[in-house]
Each structure stands twice: as structure tokens, then as C-alpha cells.
Amino acid sequence: MKIGFVGLGNMGAPMARNLLKAGHDLVVHDVVRTNVDAVAAAGARPAATLRDLVAHAEFVLTMLPSSPHVRTVYLGEDGVLAAVRPGVVLVDSSTIDPHTAREVASRAAAQGNPMADAPVSGGTNGAAAGTLTFMVGAAEALYERIRPVLATMGKTIVRCGDSGTGQVAKICNNLVLAISMIGVAEAMSLGDALGIDPKVLASIVNTSSGRCWSSDTYNPFPGVMDNVPAARGYCGGFGADLMLKDLGLATDAAKQSRQPVVLGAAAEQLYRLFSAQGHGGLDFSAIIQLYRKDGAS
Numbered sequence: 001m002k003i004g005f006v007g008l009g010n011m012g013a014p015m016a017r018n019l020l021k022a023g024h025d026l027v028v029h030d031v032v033r034t035n036v037d038a039v040a041a042a043g044a045r046p047a048a049t050l051r052d053l054v055a056h057a058e059f060v061l062t063m064l065p066s067s068p069h070v071r072t073v074y075l076g077e078d079g080v081l082a083a084v085r086p087g088v089v090l091v092d093s094s095t096i097d098p099h100t101a102r103e104v105a106s107r108a109a110a111q112g113n114p115m116a117d118a119p120v121s122g123g124t125n126g127a128a129a130g131t132l133t134f135m136v137g138a139a140e141a142l143y144e145r146i147r148p149v150l151a152t153m154g155k156t157i158v159r160c161g162d163s164g165t166g167q168v169a170k171i172c173n174n175l176v177l178a179i180s181m182i183g184v185a186e187a188m189s190l191g192d193a194l195g196i197d198p199k200v201l202a203s204i205v206n207t208s209s210g211r212c213w214s215s216d217t218y219n220p221f222p223g224v225m226d227n228v229p230a231a232r233g234y235c236g237g238f239g240a241d242l243m244l245k246d247l248g249l250a251t252d253a254a255k256q257s258r259q260p261v262v263l264g265a266a267a268e269q270l271y272r273l274f275s276a277q278g279h280g281g282l283d284f285s286a287i288i289q290l291y292r293k294d295g296a297s
């Protein structure tokens with residue numbers, strides 16, 4: 001299939017490579033030239049403009065930082081919707097706010113372009129391995145059309161409901177994740193300060209009612225687990241600034257629907273403080289550094 005791919009960053013580049021490996025004819029675009037060159041070296045054709053990209057595509061996929069970038073790429077004067085032929089299928093896999101996802105999809109549908117939101121979880125490792133989870137917001141028929149393409153980049157493809165619900169699932173999951181990570185960081189730091197061996201504490205939590213992914217798979221306390229960011233100075237993984245962005249999406253969406261997110265708002269403030277201290281590039285589990293008296297990493 002002729003696929004246009006826009007946004008070749010940490011996630012987009014490995015996703016594009018998996019589409020190439022599956023034999024798709026890929027045309028790619030990014031505002032950063034070196035990102036385009038890296039994927040072109042693997043066999044994709046570079047497009048200098050979005051107009052050039054959509055002229056050669058029957059399917060367009062985007063993987064952009066956030067809502068404003070998605071608005072620019074789809075709704076901008078020289079954006080996708082200004083140039084795309086009716087019938088071309090559009091899929092946005094960026095994590096953005098559900099309101100923007102629904103607005104862009106409805107403007108695309110009005111000119112004859114079916115559009116789905118399909119944000120992902122699984123991180124850069126999942127993107128490279130082709131094991132991402134896609135959370136899809138689309139009508140059933142559109143979901144069936146895009147599923148085979150998504151399956152070349154992911155292992156679990158879930159239809160969450162109609163337009164925007166993929167983004168709803170994504171931001172709600174990350175809201176739970178941020179709050180649970182802060183909860184584990186707080187408890188592990190308290191236990192350490194009160195004199196229990198952190199490994200012993202983690203093993204108790206992990207077989208008791210406090211067990212959760214942030215504790216048993218991604219524990220933030222250094223020395224408790226191998227192969228997690230806490231074991232390598234919080235490098236790699238899922239950046240604290242990206243978590244801050246996702247918490248902002250959740251609290252904004254909550255405001256629009258007049259729904260309280262008390263712990264989510266507190267989590268957003270903690271991540272904002274951490275980012276303001278210059279740590280936004282560290283993995284999000286490094287939030288534990290706010291709790292440790294020695295600031296140890």
C-alpha cells in the first residue's frame with residue numbers, strides 16, 4: 001500500500017521502518033531534515049512538502065508531538081486536508097486531546113476522508129519491536145480497514161469506540177500511571193527513611209494490596225530492579241516532560257467536561273515542578289527524586 005508518514009521522531013522513525021519491512025511503499029515527511037534522511041536510508045521516499053506527500057498516498061499516518069502540531073499538519077494552509085484526495089484514509093497516532101482529535105476527524109470526514117485516532121503505548125522499545133498497543137477511535141468499518149496496517153507496527157489493536165475514544169483511553173491510562181508512580185515513589189521513600197530495606201518493601205508491596213505496574217514492573221527506587229530506568233540513572237524510557245504533557249491533556253479535558261481530577265491535578269503540579277528543576281528529560285519514574293532527602297539518583 002502507498003503510505004504517507006509524517007513525524008519521524010523517537011516513535012515515528014521505528015514505526016515507519018516496520019511499515020517498510022512489511023513491504024509498504026512509503027513516502028515520508030518531517031520538519032527536521034536529518035529525521036527524514038534516516039528513514040529514507042531504509043528505503044522510504046522523502047517528500048519536501050505535505051502536498052507532495054499526500055499526492056502519492058492512499059493512506060496517511062501521523063506521529064507528532066501534540067495537539068498544535070496535529071492542527072498545523074492537518075488544518076494548516078498547506079496542510080493535509082488542503083491537498084488530499086477524497087477517499088484517502090487518515091490515521092493520527094500522536095497523543096493529543098480528544099477534542100482536537102474529534103474536530104480534525106470531523107473536518108476530514110466532511111471532505112470525504114475517513115479519519116481515526118490511534119494513539120499508542122509501548123514506548124520506543126515497542127515501536128522498534130513492532131509490539132505497540134494501538135487504542136483506536138473510529139467507526140467499526142474504518143477500524144477494520146486500518147487494522148492490517150496498524151498490525152505491522154503493533155501487537156495489540158483495540159477499538160475503543162468512535163472518534164476520539166482512542167485518545168480518551170490513552171490519557172486516562174496515563175493519568176492512572178502518573179498517580180500510581182507518584183504513590184509508589186512516596187511509599188518507597190518513606191519506607192527507606194524509616195529504615196526498611198527497599199527490596200524487602202517492594203517484595204511485600206508486590207505480593208500485597210499495594211501491587212501495581214509502577215511497583216512490580218517499573219519500580220522507581222534505585223537498586224530494587226534491574227532493567228528499569230531507575231537502574232541506569234533514569235535515562236531512556238518515557239520522559240517526565242511527555243508525562244507532564246499527557247497530564248495537561250487529562251486536566252484540560254477534565255475542565256471541559258467539568259469532571260474533577262484531584263490527584264491528577266496534584267500529579268501535574270509535581271511533574272511541572274520536576275520539569276522546572278531541569279529534569280524533564282529523565283524518565284518519569286525519576287519523580288522519586290522529589291521525595292529523597294539526599295536527592296539520590
Ligand code: NAD
Nearest residue numbers: 007008009010011012030031032064065069094095123124
Ligand atoms: P518526537 O518529538 O521524538 O517526534 C515528533 C516528530 O514530529 C519530530 O521528528 C518532529 O520534527 C516532527 N514534527 C513536529 N512538527 C511537525 C510538522 N509540523 N510537520 C512535520 N513533522 C513535524 O516525539 P515522539 O517521542 O516520537 O512522540 C510522538 C507522539 O507519541 C507524542 O504525542 C507522544 O506523546 C506519543 N508517545 C510517545 C512515547 C514515547 O515513549 N516516546 C510513547 C507513547 C506515545
